[in-house]
Amino acid sequence: MSEGETPIAAAVPPAEVPPLVRVSDLRKVFDVSASALERMMSGAPRRLVTAVDHVTFEIGRGETFALVGESGSGKSTVARMVVGLLERSAGRVTIDGTAVDDPATPRAERQALRRKIQMIFQDPYASLNPRWTVGRIVAEPVVTFGVLTDSRAIERRVGELLALVGLAPADRVKYPHQFSGGQRQRIAIARALSAEPAFIVCDEPTSALDVSVQAQILNLMADLQDRLGLTYLFISHNLAVVRHMADRIGVLYLGRLVEVRPARALFDDPRHPYTRMLIEAVPDLEAPSVVRDPARGEIPNPIDPPTGCHFHPRCPHVVERCRREVPALLDGVACHRVADGSI
Amino acid sequence: MTDSVLSVRDLVIEFATRRGPLRAIDGISFDIAKGEVLGVVGESGAGKSLTGTAVIGLVEPPGRIASGEIRLAGRRIDNLPRDEMRKVRGKQIGMIFQDPLTSLDPLMKIGDQLIETIRTHAAMTWAQARDRAVFLLEEVGIPAAAERLMAHPHEFSGGMRQRVVIALALAAGPDVVVADEPTTALDVSVQAQIIALLRRLTRDHGMAVMLITHDMGVIAQIADRVAVMYAGRIVEIGPVREVIGRPHHPYTAGLMGSIPSLRSDHARLRQIPGSMPRLDAIPQGCAFNPRCDRVLDRCRVERPQLASFDRTAAACFDPILGHDAEVRA
Ligand SMILES: Nc1ncnc2c1ncn2[C@@H]1O[C@H](COP(=O)(O)OP(=O)(O)OP(=O)(O)O)[C@@H](O)[C@H]1O
Ligand SMILES: Nc1ncnc2c1ncn2[C@@H]1O[C@H](COP(=O)(O)OP(=O)(O)OP(=O)(O)O)[C@@H](O)[C@H]1O
Ligand SMILES: [Mg+2]
Ligand SMILES: [Mg+2]
Numbered sequence: 034m035s036e037g038e039t040p041i042a043a044a045v046p047p048a049e050v051p052p053l054v055r056v057s058d059l060r061k062v063f064d065v066s067a068s069a070l071e072r073m074m075s076g077a078p079r080r081l082v083t084a085v086d087h088v089t090f091e092i093g094r095g096e097t098f099a100l101v102g103e104s105g106s107g108k109s110t111v112a113r114m115v116v117g118l119l120e121r122s123a124g125r126v127t128i129d130g131t132a133v134d135d136p137a138t139p140r141a142e143r144q145a146l147r148r149k150i151q152m153i154f155q156d157p158y159a160s161l162n163p164r165w166t167v168g169r170i171v172a173e174p175v176v177t178f179g180v181l182t183d184s185r186a187i188e189r190r191v192g193e194l195l196a197l198v199g200l201a202p203a204d205r206v207k208y209p210h211q212f213s214g215g216q217r218q219r220i221a222i223a224r225a226l227s228a229e230p231a232f233i234v235c236d237e238p239t240s241a242l243d244v245s246v247q248a249q250i251l252n253l254m255a256d257l258q259d260r261l262g263l264t265y266l267f268i269s270h271n272l273a274v275v276r277h278m279a280d281r282i283g284v285l286y287l288g289r290l291v292e293v294r295p296a297r298a299l300f301d302d303p304r305h306p307y308t309r310m311l312i313e314a315v316p317d318l319e320a321p322s323v324v325r326d327p328a329r330g331e332i333p334n335p336i337d338p339p340t341g342c343h344f345h346p347r348c349p350h351v352v353e354r355c356r357r358e359v360p361a362l363l364d365g366v367a368c369h370r371v372a373d374g375s376i
Numbered sequence: 377m378t379d380s381v382l383s384v385r386d387l388v389i390e391f392a393t394r395r396g397p398l399r400a401i402d403g404i405s406f407d408i409a410k411g412e413v414l415g416v417v418g419e420s421g422a423g424k425s426l427t428g429t430a431v432i433g434l435v436e437p438p439g440r441i442a443s444g445e446i447r448l449a450g451r452r453i454d455n456l457p458r459d460e461m462r463k464v465r466g467k468q469i470g471m472i473f474q475d476p477l478t479s480l481d482p483l484m485k486i487g488d489q490l491i492e493t494i495r496t497h498a499a500m501t502w503a504q505a506r507d508r509a510v511f512l513l514e515e516v517g518i519p520a521a522a523e524r525l526m527a528h529p530h531e532f533s534g535g536m537r538q539r540v541v542i543a544l545a546l547a548a549g550p551d552v553v554v555a556d557e558p559t560t561a562l563d564v565s566v567q568a569q570i571i572a573l574l575r576r577l578t579r580d581h582g583m584a585v586m587l588i589t590h591d592m593g594v595i596a597q598i599a600d601r602v603a604v605m606y607a608g609r610i611v612e613i614g615p616v617r618e619v620i621g622r623p624h625h626p627y628t629a630g631l632m633g634s635i636p637s638l639r640s641d642h643a644r645l646r647q648i649p650g651s652m653p654r655l656d657a658i659p660q661g662c663a664f665n666p667r668c669d670r671v672l673d674r675c676r677v678e679r680p681q682l683a684s685f686d687r688t689a690a691a692c693f694d695p696i697l698g699h700d701a702e703v704r705a
Contacts, residue, residue, distance in 0.1 A: 103563040104534070213651055214420065243420045243590050248634030248645040255644070270563065273593075277636035277645065300638060314568040315638055316593030318620060 051130065052091035053232060053264045054098075054115070059124035061085040061110050061288075065336065082335045084110045086288040088124070089362075092232075092281075095258065097265040099275045099296070101311070102285035105335060108268045111285070112236045115266060116152045128232060148178045151225035155237035157217035161209040167220055168205030171195065174228035194223040198253060215246030222253065226261070234266045239274065251278060272315050276300055284308050287335055287343040294365040304366045306376070307344045342369065350376050380407035381584045382431065382552045387444035389426055389435060391655075398655045400426055400439070402608040408552065411582040413574070415599030415616065417592060417631070419652045422605040424588045428554045430454070431586060432469055433461040449551060467497045470545030474557035476537035479544065480529040486513075486540055487525025490547060497548035512543040516573055535566030542573065549581070556588045571597050592635050596620055604628045607652055607663035614688025624690035624697065627664045662692070670694045 066072060066080040085107045092098040100108045113119035115126055117133050131138055133146055151174070154160040161170055171191045174180070181187045192202030198219040209217055218238065225233055238254070239247040251274065257263060269275050275282060275296070282299050284292040284307065292305040303309045333339055339346050345355040350370045360367040370376040389401035401423045408414045416424045429435050431446060433453065446454040453464055465471070473479055481489055490509035494500060500508065506525070513521035516539040529537055538558065545553055555574070559567040575598050577583055587599060595602055595616060602619045604612040604627065612625040623629040633646035650667045653659060659666055665675040674693050682689040685697060 103565065215651060244592065245419060245631055245634045245648045246651070248636075248647040251636070252645055252647055272564065273636040273638050276638055311564060312638070314564040316568070316571070316591070316597040318593055318596045318632075318635065318637060 050094060053094045053096075053129060054092040054266070055125070055127045055130075056091070056111075056115060057089045057125045059085055059088040059111065059114060059126065060122045061107075061114060061119070062122045080336055083338070084288050084335065085114070088283075088285075088288075088290055090283050090290065090293055092264055092266060094231075094264055095262050096280045097258070097267050097278050099267045099269065099279035099282045100285055101268075101270060101272060101275050101282060103311075104270065105287075106285040107288040108270075108285055109236055110288075112152070112234050112266065112268055116150050116234050117147070118152070144178070148174070148180070148228045149231040150234070151228070151230040151232075152234045152236065153218075153221050153225050153238045155240050157214055157221050157241065158209075160221055161217060161224075163209055165208075166205060167195070167200075167207050167209065167212075170209070170220060171205070171223045171227055174224060178228045180228050190227065191223075194227055195220075197226070197257070198223045199249075213246075214242050215249060218242060218246075218250050219253070222250075222257070226257065230263070232264045232266070234268075236268045237270070238267075240269065240271065247274070254278070272312060284311070287333065287338050289343060289359075289367065290362060291344065291367045292365060293362065304371050305344075305368050306348045306350055306370075310347070342367075379409045381410050381449055382408040382586070383445075383447040384427075384431070385445045385447075387427070387430060387446065388442040389423075389430060389439055390442045392438040392440070395656070397442070399442075400608050400655055401430070403444070404605075404608075404610055405444075406603055406610065406613060408584040408586060410551075410584055411578050412601065413578055413585040413587055413599045415595035415602040416586060416588045416605060417590070417595060417602060418605030418611075419631075420590075421652060423608045424605055425556050427605070428556050428586060428588050431552070432465050432471055432554050434465075466493070466550075467548040468551050470548070470550035470553040472538075472541055472545050472553060472555040472558045474560050476534065476541045476561075477529065479541045480537060482529055484528075485525065486527050486529065486532070490525075490540075490544060493544055493547045508547075509543075512546060513540070515546070515577075516540070516543045517569065518543075533566075535562055535569065538562060538566075538570060539573070542570070542577075546577065546581075546583075550583065552584045552586065554586045554588075557590070558587070559594055560589065560591070567594070574598060592620065592632070604631065607658055608655070609663065609691065610682065611664065611692070612688060612690040613682070614686075618686065618688045622686075622696075624685050624688055624695040625664075625692045626668050626670050626694075626696065628690070629696055630667075670696075 061084045063082045063084055065082050088111055090098060100111060102108055114121050126133060128146055128149060131142060131146055133143065168191050171194055172187050175187055175190060181190060191205050195202050195204055200219055239250050242250065258265065267278050279296045282294065282296050283290050284305065286307050292299065292308045299308065300312065303312050333346065341357045342355045342360050345351045354369050360369045363372050385405050387401055387404045388399065390397040390399050404427060418424055430441060435441055441454055445452055448468055487509055490512060491505045494505040494508050509525060510521045513524060518524055518536060518539055559570050562570065571594060574585060578585055589595060599616045601614060602616050603610045606627050612619060612623065612628045619628060620632060623632055630648035634648065636645060648667055653663060661677045662675045662680055665671050672694055680691045680693050682691045685695055
């Protein structure tokens with residue numbers, strides 16, 4: 034997209050076109066207690082972490098929805114449940130109206146759906162099998178989903194994909210260790226694209242890369258979205274990167290969404306006190322001399338989270354009600370003070 | 377520079393390999409003054425950490441300092457015997473690394489680690505050292521410091537651990553601190569706290585800092601000057617505002633242009649084509665020439681040396697000057 038043009042989904046996706054991805058009331062509880070035997074011996078209680086709690090959002094076709102939040106806020110846990118790598122404790126995920134893991138859905142339909150969803154991970158070193166050639170890595174989804182069966186056709190497809198992500202078709206005979214971090218992330222993207230997905234979940238895709246390589250990968254992802262009409266769930270803790278990529282943004286705090294709004298609105302006029310704190314904390318290249326108020330406090334212990342609004346111990350606007358009641362997400366913001374118009 | 381605490385001159389570091397020596401650091405010179413923060417940025421593999429490692433005297437075989445000098449407050453330290461250097465390190469030079477867990481002993485209480493470090497470098501009784509430990513923890517912003525002395529590292533969050541590492545680095549009141557990606561593993565909110573802390577410490581104690589990081593935002597917040605490294609050399613060095621706002625070297629300009637900003641919306645990011653050469657395939661002439669959009673014939677044969685332009689120095693035959701330099705405008 035060129036400068037000046039309005040982003041496709043500056044507003045909520047239009048109502049006539051149903052969203053591609055629907056996530057409703059998603060929840061994940063991890064049991065982090067010691068083993069049952071140890072607990073019996075020591076009398077220690079069960080310890081549970083609610084990593085994701087009542088998370089609901091939609092992603093329109095061709096849209097990029099981003100999740101941001103501090104470390105441990107639940108971003109990766111949401112991502113892994115959305116692609117089906119992690120079992121949900123509760124909630125529903127549908128793609129194109131169909132639940133990916135609903136036993137009522139015919140097998141063939143579920144298989145076809147799985148093909149439409151791919152994931153790109155943070156670490157391009159760990160996510161590629163070091164013993165496989167690049168060609169085999171990229172072809173794997175094509176083979177798994179039976180997209181192509183003829184070996185010559187597969188080879189041609191791999192060559193096209195490598196060219197698409199800016200590598201050479203001849204690179205197919207090489208191994209991952211022969212590539213730099215940025216090139217490996219290109220390989221991971223080629224693999225994610227090989228089965229012609231509609232929806233790609235990207236968990237910190239450039240966090241392990243330096244800024245100049247990051248720019249290459251982000252530009253590539255934007256180009257591919259324009260050319261192939263891809264839909265992205267984009268996860269990053271780098272707010273500038275998110276601002277750059279996202280149409281809409283969800284802010285997670287201790288497993289709950291505290292603000293969900295179009296990217297520009299969220300950055301120009303953050304409403305939730307936590308969102309404001311996050312944006313304030315980002316060092317600004319253009320105004321380096323501004324002395325910022327360092328953010329207060331740290332993310333609390335998820336095993337024993339604060340009552341009411343999770344953010345209340347760090348919030349400058351806290352009132353009694355915040356300590357008791359969990360605020361609902363209203364007009365994209367979950368804050369009692371914003372809801373009653375007092376901040 | 378007369379008030380320079382740390383002075384590095386023509387530093388060359390090589391790695392012995394089967395095919396002969398590989399030059400990873402190729403003639404680097406810089407100074408850091410009292411109370412000054414020098415930011416070091418550049419592509420992954422450019423030699424930032426290796427330069428920091430040389431300053432703290434920890435270059436290990438197959439790597440070695442092949443030539444050049446490093447001086448601390450005028451005294452040469454690159455050729456000191458091991459145990460002599462060990463005393464300098466810790467007392468006069470502090471270190472902060474990316475992962476606080478590598479610098480802390482997981483089995484030892486925070487207080488004991490601090491007290492031990494303090495007593496290694498200063499003649500203090502245990503009680504005096506304990507008071508100093510409490511003071512240091514308070515200094516780095518750990519609340520209820522006296523009660524936290526008994527805690528083990530795993531009882532602290534990532535940000536608190538990094539603050540303990542900073543307290544350890546400061547324990548002996550060093551003249552210079554080498555910080556390699558000290559905030560990379562931390563959240564933006566904690567990162568902002570650490571930046572504010574480092575800045576206060578340089579101001580109040582006159583400590584000099586060599587700050588290595590990928591994060592230009594952190595550099596903009598805290599550094600006085602910046603050195604930009606590419607393929608083992610400094611290609612540009614100067615005051616932070618100049619280098620960020622009006623870069624002279626095309627690599628610096630490319631680097632600055634590739635950073636998304638909070639105001640950038642959907643505009644396409646500028647990108648530098650290609651990637652940094654490997655150490656065994658550094659092109660003749662300027663190492664950046666195959667990726668440079670201003671390349672001249674001369675750049676392909678002759679290696680440019682650092683030369684001054686305004687208040688910065690850049691190693692380029694065709695530096696960006698005057699109005700065409702407003703890359704971030
Ligand atoms: N397999 C697991 N078992 C127990 N707890 C887990 C597990 N995976 C995640 N958690 C916990 O769930 C919470 C959310 O973790 P998650 O990895 O989703 O965070 P994140 O937002 O992706 O953080 P980061 O930015 O560090 O990647 C954390 O408290 C984490 O410790
Ligand atoms: N033991 C070694 N043998 C050979 N080369 C090495 C060795 N250790 C480091 N190098 C090389 O030295 C160069 C400089 O590495 P250094 O770790 O200083 O980079 P850096 O600028 O800190 O990068 P990053 O941003 O990724 O941390 C690299 O090209 C690296 O491959
Ligand atoms: Mg994560
Ligand atoms: Mg390094």
